[in-house]
Amino acid sequence: MKLNIALLAGDGIGPEVIDQAVKVSDAIAKKYNHEISWKPALTGAAAIDKVGEPYPDDTHEICATSDAVLFGAIGHPRFDNDPSAKVRPEQGLLKMRQKLGLFANVRPTFTFPSLIDKSPLKRERIEGTDLIILRELTGGVYFGKRGREDDGNTAYDTMTYTRSEIQRLAKKGFEMAMTRGKKLCCVDKANVLESSRLWRETVQAMEKDYPEVEVSYEFVDAVAMRLVQWPKAYDVIITENLFGDILTDEASVISGSMGLMPSASVGSEVSLYEPIHGSYPQAAGKDIANPLATVLSAAMMFEDLGLQQEADDIRRVVNKSLSEGVVTEDLSEGGKSYKTSEVGNWLAENI
Amino acid sequence: MKLNIALLAGDGIGPEVIDQAVKVSDAIAKKYNHEISWKPALTGAAAIDKVGEPYPDDTHEICATSDAVLFGAIGHPRFDNDPSAKVRPEQGLLKMRQKLGLFANVRPTFTFPSLIDKSPLKRERIEGTDLIILRELTGGVYFGKRGREDDGNTAYDTMTYTRSEIQRLAKKGFEMAMTRGKKLCCVDKANVLESSRLWRETVQAMEKDYPEVEVSYEFVDAVAMRLVQWPKAYDVIITENLFGDILTDEASVISGSMGLMPSASVGSEVSLYEPIHGSYPQAAGKDIANPLATVLSAAMMFEDLGLQQEADDIRRVVNKSLSEGVVTEDLSEGGKSYKTSEVGNWLAENI
Ligand SMILES: CC(C)[C@H](C(=O)O)[C@@H](O)C(=O)O
Numbered sequence: 001m002k003l004n005i006a007l008l009a010g011d012g013i014g015p016e017v018i019d020q021a022v023k024v025s026d027a028i029a030k031k032y033n034h035e036i037s038w039k040p041a042l043t044g045a046a047a048i049d050k051v052g053e054p055y056p057d058d059t060h061e062i063c064a065t066s067d068a069v070l071f072g073a074i075g076h077p078r079f080d081n082d083p084s085a086k087v088r089p090e091q092g093l094l095k096m097r098q099k100l101g102l103f104a105n106v107r108p109t110f111t112f113p114s115l116i117d118k119s120p121l122k123r124e125r126i127e128g129t130d131l132i133i134l135r136e137l138t139g140g141v142y143f144g145k146r147g148r149e150d151d152g153n154t155a156y157d158t159m160t161y162t163r164s165e166i167q168r169l170a171k172k173g174f175e176m177a178m179t180r181g182k183k184l185c186c187v188d189k190a191n192v193l194e195s196s197r198l199w200r201e202t203v204q205a206m207e208k209d210y211p212e213v214e215v216s217y218e219f220v221d222a223v224a225m226r227l228v229q230w231p232k233a234y235d236v237i238i239t240e241n242l243f244g245d246i247l248t249d250e251a252s253v254i255s256g257s258m259g260l261m262p263s264a265s266v267g268s269e270v271s272l273y274e275p276i277h278g279s280y281p282q283a284a285g286k287d288i289a290n291p292l293a294t295v296l297s298a299a300m301m302f303e304d305l306g307l308q309q310e311a312d313d314i315r316r317v318v319n320k321s322l323s324e325g326v327v328t329e330d331l332s333e334g335g336k337s338y339k340t341s342e343v344g345n346w347l348a349e350n351i
Numbered sequence: 352m353k354l355n356i357a358l359l360a361g362d363g364i365g366p367e368v369i370d371q372a373v374k375v376s377d378a379i380a381k382k383y384n385h386e387i388s389w390k391p392a393l394t395g396a397a398a399i400d401k402v403g404e405p406y407p408d409d410t411h412e413i414c415a416t417s418d419a420v421l422f423g424a425i426g427h428p429r430f431d432n433d434p435s436a437k438v439r440p441e442q443g444l445l446k447m448r449q450k451l452g453l454f455a456n457v458r459p460t461f462t463f464p465s466l467i468d469k470s471p472l473k474r475e476r477i478e479g480t481d482l483i484i485l486r487e488l489t490g491g492v493y494f495g496k497r498g499r500e501d502d503g504n505t506a507y508d509t510m511t512y513t514r515s516e517i518q519r520l521a522k523k524g525f526e527m528a529m530t531r532g533k534k535l536c537c538v539d540k541a542n543v544l545e546s547s548r549l550w551r552e553t554v555q556a557m558e559k560d561y562p563e564v565e566v567s568y569e570f571v572d573a574v575a576m577r578l579v580q581w582p583k584a585y586d587v588i589i590t591e592n593l594f595g596d597i598l599t600d601e602a603s604v605i606s607g608s609m610g611l612m613p614s615a616s617v618g619s620e621v622s623l624y625e626p627i628h629g630s631y632p633q634a635a636g637k638d639i640a641n642p643l644a645t646v647l648s649a650a651m652m653f654e655d656l657g658l659q660q661e662a663d664d665i666r667r668v669v670n671k672s673l674s675e676g677v678v679t680e681d682l683s684e685g686g687k688s689y690k691t692s693e694v695g696n697w698l699a700e701n702i
Pocket residue numbers: 075090093245542543572
């Protein structure tokens with residue numbers, strides 16, 4: 001198979017972890033006789049520095065014409081505490097999601113047997129957790145009208161949803177539930193928000209098309225509680241953009257290692273794969289960041305491209321690295337730890 | 352001292368737990384020679400059923416002219432899955448917050464030594480947690496313009512903040528931090544939301560008035576993670592209404608027992624005290640609900656009314672009930688458990 005993969009390393013530790021995913025993917029390509037043509041492109045603060053724009057048109061062109069996008073991380077602290085910055089790395093991310101039509105972020109949450117004791121949560125609460133949060137990614141308060149009034153003393157943001165945006169996301173949720181535990185939980189704040197009431201009524205109307213799926217409706221505040229109390233109660237969760245942002249990060253605590261969690265952002269055309277962790281600027285350039293989440297994101301990519309065996313192979317070597325302790329310092333528990341690049345090399349050799 | 356206390360029992364288990372707080376408060380009044388005049392008033396679904404309105408004018412009149420309001424819980428499941436309901440119990444709560452000017456919800460999070468092992472989080476992560484979340488309560492998306500367009504197929508909500516709303520809340524946060532660990536964390540989503548950028552710039556401008564307070568700014572998604580990873584890292588957290596709704600509920604997991612957590616909603620005039628748990632309709636009328644959160648809310652009330660010794664006395668008997676196992680079934684670990692009313696009687700007798 002010939003594959004064109006757009007490669008967006010981004011900021012902070014992005015380039016380092018992406019490098020390892022490339023090594024592993026190339027090893028897979030060699031083993032299974034595929035040909036991967038990597039198309040590097042600028043994004044984030046790195047792109048602002050070079051061309052003044054966090055998601056340049058050239059980058060979009062490359063992504064839109066590729067088979068998939070592999071993404072590192074973006075964000076730089078110099079923008080965070082400057083509320084007046086005109087151009088921000090995050091704008092690139094949002095523009096990319098919108099222009100590529102990536103309307104659903106898929107975030108699996110599961111535990112790794114060998115790492116379960118690293119979780120802040122007790123073993124009996126989390127063992128066997130296997131849930132997916134499906135976060136709407138191109139609507140809501142992220143993309144509504146916002147601005148200032150009254151000489152800058154009043155600020156507003158608008159949370160908007162249309163019925164078809166909700167249907168599109170919910171359909172994916174129902175379909176996903178059908179291939180799994182057949183449970184769907186719609187998370188909203190319908191006791192307060194009109195947009196949430198539209199979510200609830202839209203999902204309610206779709207229930208009849210999926211009679212086998214057991215659907216529940218829960219308020220976001222309650223789920224913020226239950227997700228860490230009894231994560232095993234959930235199978236597929238669907239929710240709007242901002243709630244999804246918060247809940248997916250919260251859910252990442254369950255596994256005990258954010259450095260291992262992959263994600264996919266999918267749409268109608270091309271899909272994007274990225275680790276859920278951020279750009280972690282404090283670690284940038286030190287060759288210490290954990291590359292496994294990015295490597296596992298590449299596995300999700302192969303799977304979605306129809307290459308199941310390739311995906312399984314990657315997951316197998318990742319598990320092997322965990323059980324043999326070939327890990328970065330965040331997972332080494334004071335024992336021997338390896339550099340980011342060493343872990344990448346080891347994985348590639350073991351493919 | 353003569354005290355007029357508005358008594359809003361509300362829905363579900365509200366009346367039962369409120370009864371116990373009244374018993375305990377009356378015992379305190381007797382011991383310290385105070386005279387409490389309780390003013391019961393309707394609210395929530397109970398008020399809708401009787402007078403068609405979840406926060407009737409009569410109730411407001413009673414609250415506004417009292418020294419404090421003691422509140423049970425509101426909400427009834429028959430409204431939750433009916434997106435078309437015109438009148439909802441929660442509207443009463445929001446109207447009450449707005450009309451009484453309760454702009455700040457104060458939620459302490461701490462652990463009870465005797466209950467620490469009930470937490471889903473590991474002991475070493477939470478032991479010694481002592482944080483307060485100060486949630487803005489009368490602004491943001493709860494009170495912005497909302498509605499439908501396009502034949503009901505588009506719904507929107509508006510998140511709005513003014514600089515003075517933010518200053519008012521932040522001032523309380525800074526002052527609270529000064530009496531505690533001198534650390535303030537402002538939680539927002541300034542990398543996306545304009546209202547969050549106004550929060551951040553407003554709080555930044557106030558820093559110079561509190562040079563001793565160490566201020567940090569964190570994104571809500573990151574805090575949703577860190578709050579369960581390392582709750583001890585926080586002292587005072589300030590945040591807007593919706594983020595506060597989510598984070599306070601999430602934080603309630605830390606202690607291991609929601610049934611114990613009190614809260615206060617404060618403003619310029621009268622303040623309101625309530626347990627953080629909801630109306631728990633499944634348990635209503637069964638005399639099994641844990642009354643301790645409501646009793647501890649009464650303790651917060653006495654403290655704010657300047658009656659520190661009275662507050663300490665209540666906390667002392669609550670701790671005694673916990674260590675002697677005079678608790679409802681949620682805390683009894685399969686051992687002997689007591690009815691809601693029995694716990695209330697025991698507490699009152701032990702004052
Ligand atoms: C960087 C930020 C804009 C982004 C978001 O809020 O969507 C991030 O938190 C994420 O979840 O991908």
